[in-house]
Amino acid sequence: MTTHIEGGWVVAFNGTTHEVYEQGSLVFEGDKITHAGPAYTGPADTTISAKGKLVSPGFINTHVHTAGNAGDYLLLDMARNDYRTANYMSFAAPLKGTMTPPPAAAVAALRTFTFLHAMRNGTTTIIDVGGLRGDYDGYARLVDDLGVRVYGGPPFRDRDTYMDAQGRLTYDENVAVGRERLEEAVDFVKNYDKSAQGRLRGLLNAAQVETCTERLLREGKDAARQLDVPIHTHAGGNLVEFQRIMDEHRTTPIRFLADIGFLDERTLIGHGVFTTAHPWTHYPFGDDVKTLAERGATIGHCPYKYAKMAMTLHSFQRYVNAGVTVAIGTDTYPMDMLGELRWASILAKTTDGNYQAGQPRDVFNAATLGGCRFIERDDLGRLAPGARADILVIDLDRLGSLVYHDPIKALIDAGSGRDIDTVIVDGKTLVQGGRLTRVDEEAVYARAREAVRHYWDAVPKWRWDGAAVERIIPPAFPVHRRH
Ligand SMILES: [Zn+2]
Structure with missing residues (x-):
């Protein structure tokens, strides 16, 4: 299956360095990239618009x-x-x-x-x-x-x-x-x-x-x-x-x-x-x-x-x-x-x-x-034909990039993880619209919240002076908890 991400700023790798294409294209088939950079006019099974967004290597x-x-x-x-x-x-x-x-x-x-x-x-x-x-x-x-x-x-x-x-x-x-x-x-x-x-x-x-x-x-x-x-x-x-x-x-x-x-x-x-x-x-x-x-x-x-x-x-x-x-x-x-x-x-x-x-x-x-380098992978960290389809689509408009002359500078000056719209690994979409596609996030958060409470409550049991978390790291202001 061929997927075409079109219309965004595409960070493509030319074998030596990243280059950025305005209204560029990224195409991948299965888990591999087949095209990265200039606008693509060939066939595709799925087309995703990245207008106002940066298409970046993961x-x-x-x-x-x-x-x-x-x-x-x-x-x-x-x-x-x-x-x-x-x-x-x-x-x-x-x-x-x-x-x-x-x-x-x-x-x-x-x-x-x-x-x-x-x-x-x-x-x-x-x-x-x-x-x-x-x-x-x-x-x-x-x-x-x-x-x-x-x-x-x-x-x-x-x-x-x-x-x-x-x-x-x-x-x-x-x-x-x-x-x-x-x-x-x-x-x-x-x-x-x-x-x-x-x-x-x-x-x-x-x-x-x-x-x-x-x-x-x-x-x-x-x-x-x-x-x-x-x-x-x-x-x-x-x-x-x-x-x-x-x-x-x-x-x-x-x-x-x-x-x-x-x-x-x-x-x-x-x-x-x-x-x-x-x-x-x-x-x-x-x-x-x-x-x-x-x-x-x-x-x-x-x-x-x-x-x-x-x-x-x-x-x-x-x-x-x-x-x-x-x-x-x-x-x-x-x-x-x-x-x-x-x-x-x-x-x-x-x-x-x-x-x-x-x-x-x-x-x-x-x-x-x-x-x-240390993992010896020349198919990661870059968008180029033959590389793995590990891709981020980042919302540039939301971070105010239009006043910048260069989308990469805008990203580094103002970007946050919350601006990441889509995360793709091996050609599979794992995050879409900022939400996980494969897991129920709320359920994960609920379980993690419970687990973290266990860790905090356990601190006096192993700490050398038996101190509770509130004493080790006093909160910014007095906190009135429900439990
Ligand atoms: Zn460490």
Whole structure:
């Protein structure tokens, strides 16, 4: 079946760069694009009008935690001062022995919500850097049902983090447990890679650079090579991690990963903020940015989350100019890729003190082509004959684009996930008129709301000082709840 999207601004890829066609056409047959760019006059079974809209390649969101639990990032607008900006450790680490796994229904509800929320805000390929272990059949079924494209695998590490009774962070090393988790991850890839009609792909995921021993990182990278899959780890994410790696390995996290052979073209680094380039590290020895460029690794830049914690890359432009492959991710809520593009652009300008930094071209490339390198896909992140039909149709009129001279600049200046009208993956329409076509959104929201309440209520049970959420993160104003 041939579908013709006509009359919109079409972002087509010419083999080297994106180009924009006014009143252009995009045609796809089944799951593949057959025509992208100038107006098409051939036959089509279905014609969709994109008048006043932008027809864009779907975004590769390189940082989604599908576990979606409260601890890691719903609490992030307050960080404990003694762990400075290391938000995930300062909140998510429980008192040892107090964390009980959440009910399966809550996990499933939140997982569904996370997928759905990412999709309708412009993500067509999710890089899952933090799913929960267990119920892998359910995970694969969900990817199949929702129709989205996913690279994922259960995270592994051999150092779990806990708080002691005084709120001090401790790392509890267990090499045997780490190895079991790596084996579990390898089994996941063997069992599920190319399932969900080819849309679920395997990825190895060494959780964080400092929660893995050097041996586990080496074994993880070796396994990824053998399986021929990409690998991810969080590194350069916060100052505590930076210092721990300095203490243990006497070098920066990026240099350490390069030295042990972990960094190459198939490696995705979550964040990569704290490098020799960042002023807070006060470490002018070596050049991590150059190392990243030489090794061909990709940085999963999550501008908004980091901006909320008063941090950013130093800088997006410096990394891009040095030849580093920078991709974009959301990490936390909202998972709005259009918002992230704007933050990436603006933060580059303010960080460099240069309004010519953070050009729309570079941030758009990061969210599309940039995310394709480490997964070795030249059929994603672009609209061109032969590429996968992963497409967004974005309402430009609503965001006030008519006063702009360039629709891409309008998009980055003013666009939001709520302007996304249509999301297509593998030629199948998953969002239409801003609504999911395959699931009852209200039902998903109701279940997720219930699940989130469970997570919030459980916080005093695992928190080192037994504090409730209201005390840890006081609301903006007193809130009078009904329950
Ligand atoms: Zn993360």
